[in-house]
Amino acid sequence: SQQGEEDPQALSIQEGENATMNCSYKTSINNLQWYRQNSGRGLVHLILIRSNEREKHSGRLRVTLDTSKKSSSLLITASRAADTASYFCATVKAAGNKLTFGGGTRVLVKP
Amino acid sequence: SQTIHQWPATLVQPVGSPLSLECTVEGTSNPNLYWYRQAAGRGLQLLFYSVGIGQISSEVPQNLSASRPQDRQFILSSKKLLLSDSGFYLCAWGLAGAETQYFGPGTRLLVL
Numbered sequence: 656s657q658q659g660e661e662d663p664q665a666l667s668i669q670e671g672e673n674a675t676m677n678c679s680y681k682t683s684i685n686n687l688q689w690y691r692q693n694s695g696r697g698l699v700h701l702i703l704i705r706s707n708e709r710e711k712h713s714g715r716l717r718v719t720l721d722t723s724k725k726s727s728s729l730l731i732t733a734s735r736a737a738d739t740a741s742y743f744c745a746t747v748k749a750a751g752n753k754l755t756f757g758g759g760t761r762v763l764v765k766p
Numbered sequence: 767s768q769t770i771h772q773w774p775a776t777l778v779q780p781v782g783s784p785l786s787l788e789c790t791v792e793g794t795s796n797p798n799l800y801w802y803r804q805a806a807g808r809g810l811q812l813l814f815y816s817v818g819i820g821q822i823s824s825e826v827p828q829n830l831s832a833s834r835p836q837d838r839q840f841i842l843s844s845k846k847l848l849l850s851d852s853g854f855y856l857c858a859w860g861l862a863g864a865e866t867q868y869f870g871p872g873t874r875l876l877v878l
Contacts, residue, residue: 686865697856697869698810743809747865753800753825754867756809 661744661760669765674731676760678744679724685747687720687727688754692741701729701742734764768793772857772870779877785830785844787873789857792838797859799840800867801832804854816840817862852877 662677678687686705690698704711704720704727711718717730731738741761745754769792779785791797798817802810812825814832822832829848833841840857854874858867 688866690869695854695872695874697871698858698867700866700868703866752865753812753815754865755812756802758809761807 661742661757663760664758665761665763667763667765668734670734670736672734674734674738674762674764676729676742676762678727678729678757680727680744680746680757681725682748683722685749685752687718688745688747689716689718689727689729690743690745690756692743692759694740698743731762734762736764736766738762739764768859768868770857770859770868770870772855772873774873775871776874777876779847779875781849781877782846785842785847785851785875787842787855787857787875789840789842789870790838791840791859794838794859794861796837796862798862799834800858800860801840801842802856802858804856804872806853810856814842847877849877851875 660679668674684706686703688703689701691701692698702713702716702718704718706722715732720727741759743756743759745756771790800815801813803813804810814822814824816822816834819834830844854872856872857870860867
């Protein structure tokens with residue numbers, strides 16, 4: 656069963672706008688990760704945030720984690736057409752354990 | 767640097783035929799290896815993972831099996847494919863004790 660559920664399922668924005676997507680999960684976690692998947696390709700790791708962290712940045716990406724609400728958000732600032740992809744959150748319940756993926760958010764950035 | 771290969775990229779097979787998908791990793795030793803399946807427009811479902819040669823853990827009972835004959839080789843097999851086996855199969859590796867995984871390009875399987 657899926658641990659994480661992304662919201663929205665699909666998002667369409669103009670180039671230059673910000674894109675925000677959310678992930679909710681059900682059980683306690685060790686860390687949460689975000690991955691990107693371009694159409695028909697493998698997944699690429701974007702960022703990992705641990706349960707004792709609240710916010711993390713990587714380039715134009717900003718991830719927040721609220722363990723009290725069991726939720727995380729991924730913000731892509733100043734989006735580009737190349738950001739068009741599906742974005743997945745994945746949770747790890749215990750250190751070194753397996754990833755459990757959500758259903759993903761499909762993001763379309765229009766030029 | 768590490769790389770992960772999967773082949774074939776695309777496969778069309780009749781129902782009842784056997785299956786063998788191969789995944790190999792270069793540039794690392796004793797990786798954890800994973801097989802996932804992704805249905806169209808959906809998330810990833812973990813099928814099998816392996817922490818060493820000959821060590822396979824199955825996550826979902828199904829028509830598939832996995833083997834790890836060498837340290838950096840992971841094979842997904844079936845004796846008789848079902849229509850429901852269609853999907854996008856992804857192999858991934860990760861360092862033991864680390865949570866980040868690195869994915870191959872995937873194999874798209876269509877069972878007719």
